[in-house]
Amino acid sequence: MPGLDPSLIADLPSFSGLERRELETLLGYAQPLRYSEGATVFAQGDEAESFYVLLDGHIRVVRSTPEGQQVIVRYISVGELFGIAAALGRSTYPASAVAAAECVALAWPNAKWDELTARFPSLGANTYKTVGGRLQDAHTRVVEMSTEQVEQRVAHALLRLVKQTGRKTAEGVEIDFPITRQDIAEMTGATLHTVSRVLQAWEKDGIVRGGRKRVVVISPHRLLLKAEARKES
């Protein structure tokens, strides 16, 4: 698999500190992949065969209930590892990964995980932090879902997205990939109707501006107030 440019991953946090020669070795094992919006990278329950690094785009991680309801667990952004189920002791993927926009990713066969972490300890050390951070986030989500009103949860979700993937525009900070009201509903445990109403109200107040599959946060400051305030207008 020659021809992959080591600079592709040289700057990614998981691989920083490696020499050019080592990067070439790593890339020798990697499979470059391209996904169009809506494409499934892997599905919940599939045999975990590879782990991935996202080079471009955004990935939605979705868990489905037995009853067919979907919940968006998190978004993966550029540079992040994902699909590392096997390294965490799972034989199947516990959630699905779907391209939220045009995506480019690298995939390594799972069998290489032990070898690679042994050879490149920084990869292993970084995985600890990555997973630790995710556990943290998941607990934060649990606490939010337990204690907050829908409006606050939506505010928190938007702030998280803005922080993670925000792109500055003339008007404010725009979420950098197509996202529907339904998506926001699945992130917050609300219905798309309620999310629509909430965004509508905020738009009237000039806090956000909505559009088809688009959200622009005009005033992060006032959005933060909405996230914190337990009741108030």
Add this chain to the structure above:
Amino acid sequence: MPGLDPSLIADLPSFSGLERRELETLLGYAQPLRYSEGATVFAQGDEAESFYVLLDGHIRVVRSTPEGQQVIVRYISVGELFGIAAALGRSTYPASAVAAAECVALAWPNAKWDELTARFPSLGANTYKTVGGRLQDAHTRVVEMSTEQVEQRVAHALLRLVKQTGRKTAEGVEIDFPITRQDIAEMTGATLHTVSRVLQAWEKDGIVRGGRKRVVVISPHRLLLKAEARKES
């Protein structure tokens, strides 16, 4: 710190596969600790100075919101590692650990983590799985909170407790430590009033039996039905 018996931890999953000599080395660094019910092992926000293994009892892991609300993130049972924040890249504990019953634990100074994982790789490998499992659980909680009614969430919480810490009695399976309605409420994101009502209803149906700080599950089978059924009696 001589005098600790290696058999104390010989059978714990995190330390299995080590030889007696290695166990002695490990225990040489360990500090044995005893906590009475309600005692705080460490508090959210504290500088993370140690990591722990629970030898006896049950630990409640609690996160508090800035507004002072509490959410029970998980229960630690015998043999589990906890307080490993530092290993996951945090400098302070992200949650508090409180003894839910009389507890005995071993503590190691955090500074030893790298040394110990390097010397005993099985500890590191096991930590991956432990953390992976917890991430899994946390995601399951998020999905439950997003999609389920209070009654289902309470049922799931009880089933999880029974599985994790159940003790067989003549009548059924009893949760093996003092647990209040308030505790169950903080696990499920409900109010203690609603939890009380739900348990009351189940008691009338002969599914559980309650008591002061006690819950006995008489029919796990029928409880499972409650956990799955979206509406029905």
Add this chain to the structure above:
DNA sequence: GACCGTCTTTGCGCTAGCGCAAATTCTCGC
């Protein structure tokens, strides 16, 4: 054995947000 603090049960009104339904608007392909 009486007291007291903690835990639990129960009643009642109220509201956030869901479920259902329908109208509108946007975007893309032709």
Add this chain to the structure above:
DNA sequence: GCGAGAATTTGCGCTAGCGCAAAGACGGTC
């Protein structure tokens, strides 16, 4: 420029479960 499908907005009734309040029940203590 014109559909047609997808996404969004909006209205309305209804209920699960919260908030508040008060009355038991249990268990440890002096």
